[in-house]
Amino acid sequence: MDEESAVQDSTPAGPWPAPGALLDEVPRDGGQEGPIIIANEFADVVVTRVYTRNGVRLDIWSPRRGTRVQLDAVELDCLSYQPTETFSAMLERTPGG
Amino acid sequence: MSTTTISPGLRQLLGEMREGIPGGRVPARIFNDQEIFDLEQDKLFSKAWCFLAHETEIPKKGDYVVRYIANNSIIVVRDEHGNITANLNMCRHRGNMMCKSEMGNASHFRCSYHGWVYKNSGELIGVPMFKEGYEGQLDRSQWGLVKVRTETYAGLIFGTIDPQAPDLEDYLGGFQFYLDIYLKQGLGGSEVHGPPDHWVAETDWKICAENFSGDGYHTPVAHQFGFHLGYFPSSGSTHSEGWAVNIPNKGHAIGLGHTPGMPAFFGYPDELVEQMHQSLSPEQLEIFSKTRTAVGSVFPNLSFLIQPFSLDPGEPGVRFCTMRLWHPIGPGRMEMWSWCLVPTDASEEYKEAAYKAYTLTFGQAGTFEQDDFENWIKVTRAAGSTMARDVEFPYVMGLERPKLEDFPGPGHAVSPYVTDTNFRNLWSTWLDYLTREE
Numbered sequence: 224m225d226e227e228s229a230v231q232d233s234t235p236a237g238p239w240p241a242p243g244a245l246l247d248e249v250p251r252d253g254g255q256e257g258p259i260i261i262a263n264e265f266a267d268v269v270v271t272r273v274y275t276r277n278g279v280r281l282d283i284w285s286p287r288r289g290t291r292v293q294l295d296a297v298e299l300d301c302l303s304y305q306p307t308e309t310f311s312a313m314l315e316r317t318p319g320g
Numbered sequence: 321m322s323t324t325t326i327s328p329g330l331r332q333l334l335g336e337m338r339e340g341i342p343g344g345r346v347p348a349r350i351f352n353d354q355e356i357f358d359l360e361q362d363k364l365f366s367k368a369w370c371f372l373a374h375e376t377e378i379p380k381k382g383d384y385v386v387r388y389i390a391n392n393s394i395i396v397v398r399d400e401h402g403n404i405t406a407n408l409n410m411c412r413h414r415g416n417m418m419c420k421s422e423m424g425n426a427s428h429f430r431c432s433y434h435g436w437v438y439k440n441s442g443e444l445i446g447v448p449m450f451k452e453g454y455e456g457q458l459d460r461s462q463w464g465l466v467k468v469r470t471e472t473y474a475g476l477i478f479g480t481i482d483p484q485a486p487d488l489e490d491y492l493g494g495f496q497f498y499l500d501i502y503l504k505q506g507l508g509g510s511e512v513h514g515p516p517d518h519w520v521a522e523t524d525w526k527i528c529a530e531n532f533s534g535d536g537y538h539t540p541v542a543h544q545f546g547f548h549l550g551y552f553p554s555s556g557s558t559h560s561e562g563w564a565v566n567i568p569n570k571g572h573a574i575g576l577g578h579t580p581g582m583p584a585f586f587g588y589p590d591e592l593v594e595q596m597h598q599s600l601s602p603e604q605l606e607i608f609s610k611t612r613t614a615v616g617s618v619f620p621n622l623s624f625l626i627q628p629f630s631l632d633p634g635e636p637g638v639r640f641c642t643m644r645l646w647h648p649i650g651p652g653r654m655e656m657w658s659w660c661l662v663p664t665d666a667s668e669e670y671k672e673a674a675y676k677a678y679t680l681t682f683g684q685a686g687t688f689e690q691d692d693f694e695n696w697i698k699v700t701r702a703a704g705s706t707m708a709r710d711v712e713f714p715y716v717m718g719l720e721r722p723k724l725e726d727f728p729g730p731g732h733a734v735s736p737y738v739t740d741t742n743f744r745n746l747w748s749t750w751l752d753y754l755t756r757e758e
Contacts, residue, residue, distance in 0.1 A: 265429060266430070320449070
């Protein structure tokens with residue numbers, strides 16, 4: 224992949240978000256790059272791949288709550304092998320009411 | 321615990337009905353009456369095994385649907401460990417409805433009132449301001465969602481709120497034999513094809529449950545277009561032929577209509593017929609191979625129909641299967657759920673054709689459905705009128721008809737298919753529930 228096409232591929236994901244920043248338009252299905260909207264009747268989040276100078280993270284934004292977090296591959300990998308009880312314990316500690 | 325008081329007038333009506341059923345007399349009033357509705361809620365739907373969902377409606381972890389037992393909203397969910405569980409759809413804190421969507425996917429449920437969070441299996445885990453408000457003193461293990469007892473048969477999930485209810489196998493009492501025509505259409509069983517149609521109808525649930533307990537009598541009249549235009553492989557002159565079978569004192573019943581000269585398993589694809597020779601017993605094969613129409617009900621209000629229907633008039637019919645739930649929400653009023661069931665192992669082409677046949681006939685816009693509801697709404701309206709309070713209907717068809725002693729299936733079987741035999745058993749079972757002492 225040459226440098227120009229690499230830049231084009233990364234363009235739809237947008238820059239690293241400023242702390243607390245909200246997207247300025249209604250999120251759309253962004254395909255491979257995101258944003259992807261995951262929602263049920265209890266919560267909704269917008270998931271986007273974002274790039275650092277040297278790598279990539281997954282941005283998870285909760286519009287209703289106004290919170291967001293950027294997880295790297297190690298953190299995401301760690302999530303992949305957590306039992307469901309880990310998430311229950313997180314919700315127990317901070318139910319987010 | 322039973323709380324409904326039976327008025328002297330209703331007690332007399334039920335007493336007269338008890339005496340009338342063996343001779344084939346059923347009062348019109350039961351089909352639209354506030355007292356009957358109240359009594360059914362308390363003594364029937366709070367005691368019986370009630371259908372909740374098909375397992376294939378919640379195939380993945382976190383999938384849930386919201387259904388009812390009597391007037392109780394119930395969450396039916398596949399939890400994060402893959403187990404099916406059912407809970408009352410009510411937050412234990414102040415009683416708010418937990419799930420407001422009819423279906424969804426969630427690992428945890430969060431109450432929209434004060435924010436209590438439960439695992440989808442019902443355990444309370446998250447309480448906002450647990451330290452600040454409750455000073456850590458709330459024992460969360462005591463305040464999970466209220467559990468509902470469930471059991472399954474061949475993909476059907478039933479629930480009961482009666483802790484004394486017998487197990488589901490006893491309750492079905494051999495009717496599983498006939499349910500298999502709908503649920504074991506091939507080695508992979510059956511699955512729902514898309515979400516159910518769901519609407520409110522100004523009809524008493526009992527009229528529908530009776531019709532689907534084997535009313536072949538109405539078909540050539542109410543659905544005459546199907547005969548006249550070549551959609552339906554039967555004729556008025558032979559439509560009475562077949563069997564009617566019920567499970568005595570359980571209320572379950574099925575009508576098995578025949579068409580003379582119809583090839584065995586007409587309307588099924590060949591590969592499914594081959595599989596059914598493995599998924600069904602020889603006795604089931606003997607009965608089902610001859611069956612054109614199988615219209616049956618699990619007492620009290622879950623029904624099924626399988627029959628061939630031509631997508632183009634005169635063309636060979638395709639078998640479709642519908643499962644439906646007649647859920648009462650008031651006297652003469654109900655919520656209706658209607659599913660299309662397809663054989664899991666069938667080709668996509670067959671599933672689509674079967675679904676098309678289903679939607680042409682049943683669901684809100686289905687031709688057979690509209691024929692039926694047009695009649696059922698009028699029956700309901702008449703049954704609620706003042707003069708009808710003293711009117712009885714004749715249920716005398718087949719009153720002297722002997723039981724078929726050599727019939728290969730369980731239950732009480734008679735021939736021909738057109739008879740009131742199943743309905744007399746249905747209403748006497750219904751009466752048993754309504755008059756049962758605690």
